[in-house]
Amino acid sequence: MLMSFDSLREFLSSLDGIGDLKRIKASVDPVHELGAIAYHSLLRKGPALLFENIKGYATPLVTNVLSTDRKVAVALGVEGDMRAMFEKFLSGFRNPIDPVEVNGGPCKEEIYRGEEVDLYQFPTPVWHEKDAAPYLGTFHGCITRDRKTGDQNMGMYRLMIKDKKTLWMSIHRDGLAHYRQYEAADEPMPMAVAIGMEPLLCVAAMSPISSGLARHAEFAYVGGLRGKPVPLTKCETLDLLVPAQSEIILEGQVLPRVRVDEGPHGESHGFYGNEKDGLVYEVHCITHRRKPIHQGLICNFMEDGGKRITRSAVLWGKLKSLGTPGVVDVRFPDPGCGREICVVAADIKEPGQVMQIVETVWGVNAMGPNWIIVVDADADLDDWNDIWWRIYSRSEPHRDVWITPPRQHGGHQPLVKQGFTSRIAIDATSKFKGIEFPEVNAVSRELSQKVLSRWAELGLE
Ligand SMILES: Cc1cc2nc3c(=O)[nH]c(=O)nc-3n(C[C@H](O)[C@H](O)[C@H](O)COP(=O)(O)O)c2cc1C
Ligand SMILES: [Mn+2]
Incomplete structure (x- = not known):
């Protein structure tokens, strides 16, 4: 079973094939209950969970896709011990393959702009009991462009729903460096968010990958892992390229010179935290697959993502x-x-x-x-x-x-x-x-x- 996956869906069907995907048909509340189920399943080294009946929503949500060694091995296309996984993970740095640009793509099957934009259309959990709000971005990629070089970066920076068009974010490292360039020019930073990606793209988004891989570092790295280029497609409203096979894409801008007190949100050190220098992301376009699969995770010292x-x-x-x-x-x-x-x-x-x-x-x-x-x-x-x-x-x-x-x-x-x-x-x-x-x-x-x-x-x- 050595293979690579083009999309989250392909990966999930492969997990299904080895009994590592559980479809939950019972009604589950996205406020606290879904997160708690995900947490207890993590502790028990359980399968990926596809919640198909989230109270008040028709769209399903998947979580715990990389929460065990076996699932990470499937994503990497490796059989064998941990050392084989290490070597495979490192191979993406040694042999990067540039992404290719394609026209359109499944992530554009439905498009919503302007007044049609409603972030509450997705079943986004309030993951922890004392979280300030639903967190829409918990296992995703935030894609921005270096204002000078044009290089794209993708990082995983959490996104809290503030209202139907606005997300508050906590952002550091490469994404913050990009933001500072735009802010210095008094411009908003264009940013796209990809949700429901092939899981190695999420691994790239949560890893410090920029150095040495030049343009499109995270995508070139995953191309190298897969042995074939990642297909990227142009946003509808921004000069940014996003993974064409994503389930959901948000397009919008991060405002200059605005700071907010984001959170609290349960963090990966095991405590609640807030970001006093949070940024404001305004979404003006949403594209998604027909019948999209939403995705997220509950942050804790033990969490999905490998x-x-x-x-x-x-x-x-x-x-x-x-x-x-x-x-x-x-x-x-x-x-x-x-x-x-x-x-x-x-x-x-x-x-x-x-x-x-x-x-x-x-x-x-x-x-x-x-x-x-x-x-x-x-x-x-x-x-x-x-x-x-x-x-x-x-x-x-x-x-x-x-x-x-x-x-x-x-x-x-x-x-x-x-x-x-x-x-x-x-x-x-x-x-x-x-x-x-x-x-x-x-x-x-x-x-x-x-x-x-x-x-x-x-x-x-
Ligand atoms: C589940 C999860 C949530 C994360 N949330 C944040 C966050 O809110 N803000 C942040 O700056 N980094 C967060 N990180 C860490 C970044 O994803 C990581 O530093 C990554 O390297 C950022 O990408 P970059 O190196 O391209 O900037 C999170 C990581 C994971 C796995
Ligand atoms: Mn980076």
Whole structure:
């Protein structure tokens, strides 16, 4: 089943084929209830959820499309272990393919302009109980153009519905850099929003992809991943190109010199947050497929989107290119919101090697993580029971835990909002600890396989 997908629909039918898409026919309230169902299904590593009967709406909404390793593997067209996924993810950077421009496209099957524009036409959830409003943009791409070079960028910046034509947004990085150019010229910034994209395009929108890939960076990257160009089509009212296969496109402009207090909204660090420098996006045209599928996610430290995999892949690639000795695997697990906690598995052969690894990870990753745990090469990085067991049994706090003085930090969690925090590294390996560790008493792999092959026969399935 190695393939690439042109559209969200194709991807969903592939998930359906392996039993990883659940159609929910029961009536569900978009205010709080839908988000809570999505959250509990995430915790249970459930399938993608297609809500077909959202109270008050005919349009369905899909969520949790990349919430498990298996679904990310399908999106990447990879079979095999996490390392195969890392390599595939990185291949898009190595071999980018420029997008192609096409005429029209499915995203233009229906077009609404001016007074016909109504953002409330879609079943947009109030995802968390204390969110200020429905959030229409939670797993999408905001597309803007560099005012000087003409290059396009696509980033995922959340969008809160203010009224039927207005969204408030929280925007940083490349999108904000574009905005500042327009604001300096006292012009509104043209922006298009694509919702319901083939999921790798969402992965590109949520990843820092611009550098080194020149024009249309996010689209060239996904073209590289898919081995074929992403078809883009012209907006109806803006000089911007958007993915032609999208379910829904918004066209509009971000106002210069206007700031609003956006939020609160549940954020990926696990707390509510608001953006005091929020921007105002006015929508003047909506195009969409006939019978569109709306899409979104509930933000939490554990969320849809697979960032624990994509961020791990980026670090893996950097450590590999630097030839960091001994590193065999890395992971940014969900509880660290995919960025603040890093677990590294390494084959330790020399004294001091663990510290060398820690400093390299901090060196290549200026924004974090502020927690690093180094474990032996045989650890299961996806199993917190295993990691915690190693922390308590292989590290002595006075000797194997290192804490730095506070330094600049890009994290957005409440404690470090001022931009400073200290960092901690834990050497939870068994090497150079002054003892020969006794043998581990877990059931061996061979014996495990043998008894597990009898599981059904024993009536345990
Ligand atoms: C679900 C989700 C929501 C996000 N919301 C925001 C947001 O509201 N504002 C923001 O600046 N970044 C947000 N991000 C992070 C950006 O998407 C990320 O920094 C990305 O690199 C931005 O694109 P850019 O590098 O092209 O600017 C979010 C990421 C995810 C996965
Ligand atoms: Mn970018």
